[in-house]
Amino acid sequence: METDLEQSLVLIAQFSERATPLGTVVEHVGASDAAALAIADVVATSGADFVCVSRPLADRAAGLVQSLVDAGTRVTVVKNAGEARDQPVGLSLAQCAIAESGSVLLDERHLSDRSSSLMTLHSIVIVPSDEILPSLDSVPGLLRQIAGTGSSGYATFVTGPSRTADIEMSLTVGVQGPGQVTVLFVDDLT
């Protein structure tokens, strides 16, 4: 177990090294209550008092949702995509993170599940710390799993905030995707 944890730490450090220059904020916390505090901070900074949470995250991390509520952050579990449209903060669950590219993999088949990472202005993505993989070499297997379920699938590797350099190569973040991305590694996600 300890070896796994150590390896995760190394990979999270690598992830951070690759993702931070792209504008991703990378944080690493021990448990859901610490994660909730970090999220509450982002929500407060954005001037809001609520966060749009994707259903898969709410299902997977009831403890985190409860901690958020306890911390005074209102939680909207998104049922209709429109609820997340241009809202300040969205919270989603990643399948995994890839250290090589600083990417998180979002597997979001339903539009309502997708909208927290798709339509909000600041996307916070939760990654269980043991779900970090060293390289894109593991990706084919994951994608095969997602596509091979017999139903439809919509998976995206997100690598930093939405950006454009279409005018004079001048990098500008926040076009049609979230202009801010926080990746939150949580060791013990409940």
Place this chain on the structure above:
Amino acid sequence: MAATSNEAATRQDSSDPHEIPPFRRRYEAALANPRLAANVTRYQRNWRGNRDLSIDEIEFEGMRKSFKATKERVQERLDDYLAQFQRAAEAAGTIVHHAGNARDANRIALEICRRHDARQIVKSKSMVSEEIDFNHFLEGEGIECVETDLGEWIVQKAGQRPSHIVGPALHMGRQDVADLLNNRLQVPVSEENITEQVHTIRDLIRPLFFTAGVGMTGANALIAESGTVMMCTNEGNGRMASSVPPVHIVLAGIEKVIPTFDDAVTQLRLLGRSGTGQRITVYSTFITGPTPGHEMHIILVDNGRRKMRSMPEFREALHCIRCGACANVCPPYREVGGHVFGHIYTGAIGLVVTQFHHGLDAAAKPQSLCLSCNACETVCPVEIPLPRQIIDVRKIVVAKKGLPAPKRMAIAILQRPKAFRYATRVGSKAQLPFTRGSRFVRLRRVPRIRRQTRWRSLPALASKPALARIEPGIFLPQQSPVVQTPVAGKTAAIFPGCLTDRLYPEQGQAVIDVLRGLGLRVMAPRGLNCCGLPASNMGDDNAAKRMARQTIQALERAQCDFIVSGSASCVAMIIQDYLHLFRNDPGWRRRAANLATKVRDLTTFLVHDARLQPGSLASSEESDPVTYHDSCQGLNALGLGPEPRYLLNDVLGIPIQELDENRVCCGFGGSFGFDYPEVSERLMNSKLDNATATGARTLATDNQGCILHLRGGCDAGKRPLTVSHIAELIAEHLRERQSHPTG
């Protein structure tokens, strides 16, 4: 069938109100726009830096070879992979359509829109939609198409087309965007603040995702094993367009199919880096079937692709992953932009594929803007032989439309050795009133040719060609070697190349002196003539073959251990291009292949065959620094980069001051300077400016074409820079050794 429908599509286009203006008008407009070249240059320079850094992280050469092999496999079994893709896509709930041509593809999309009563389409970037003129067609049917990629939106609103596959508006700057918004669209925006401009446009586009009935996207790949569409974007508009509207239409060329997710990951690694210098694009999305409650369609478009597949010369163009790298290193593209350097598809790949999608007429003029520098092939992530394919397009154009009279005449003379000799003899006399004892023919003020001669003095013909100075077919007396090398005592035939022979015999002499100084037995073969490169570059296939055969015969007769040339261009022609030239002629191809094993450019010969050791030809005195200009054939075709630097710096002990952008062509390109003098002049001046900025007083290179061009520019611009062939510097050091042997 594809060709017929292409012609139909072209006819349909010709009545368009937004018809593409004639080439000449586009060319002149680009030259007259002072911001265009500055914008494109900035883009190219930034891209090069970012891309090179990101490429260093992967094993690029191995990866591109492996992905090329994948793409070859796909083309061999295209229908199998397409069927596999379709089965899997349909199993996931996608509706798959096939379109033979542009009109079919547009009609299928229209029918889908009608069925859903959609009046508005939000579009993510799709080059296929540009190819089939999708927006124009749909808008003619009363359906509004809105581009949602920022650059695409800008060019759409400006009434233009993308000038680059990846950066549609890279030819424009903030002033152009401000002008568009403030004056044409009446949307107030800052003239300086790009962030504000981006966010203003973002807010204009944003609501449309929620009102549009259909979202359309392209596809970066179609993954056969699962029926998945891979889509790579940075802005997030692709995710919005494929998610929010109830109907998602994917427009994809049939060549986009790849077998597996493993191949998709390789493509991701190559695409982000080659496109924008990113490890991976911000959003790499894998869509397998419709979002629940939505509908998903994929329109697989042929539109000339199967015809391309049936022609071995062009088949590899179907490997393209639309990264735009070929445009990002293209020197003429830098000066005129993609609206001139291409048709709908821009950059080198555009020059190749245009004939299949939009007809030969659309390709005829843009292809002539390629100056065969070969830079595109070096960065292509699937190793498409773009320079060679562009020449093959040119050959088709020339076969159909013929050559202009001056080129026809030049080739007629070049391929007849006697006529060529006579012409140079007469020329060397006729030029005297213009040379006035100099090495240049200065015609700066001659009215009708001023455009070509104002900025570059032409070289004077030598009074006696190099080959006329030695008895052909007979070995020159052997000398004792100045330094010990494994080549002493071997035989070498020289191949000076026409420019050396007729313009710069002293450079040919320098090559001979170097070889003899190393103790080789040297001779000039009988019957040498032009290698055929000018004819090939001008697109005259028959003349090129004729001259190639002459050259092969002459060099075979020499029966030497080595054939050495001081001209990187001629060597690249003989050892690489002949094999393609004779691809359908096994006998001559075999002879060319055998010959190629003996042919060397001088630097390769000295470094790899003679294995000159560091310091072995260093001068006793400290040498002034030089700057080195990599000729395109040397660097991009022969892969020479370290060799000339090793020779100058290590062997001769001459310090090198590297010039900025040393990989960018000097703008010579054979007859290019006569066809497009403005572009040639700009490229030359930026090369000479960069050389001057190094502080070195001598520029060395390994190609006579570059020497002709750069010396002419120095003379016309009164620049105090000496342009030398590397052989001259080596010969000078060797002579010093011969007169002061160091034991």
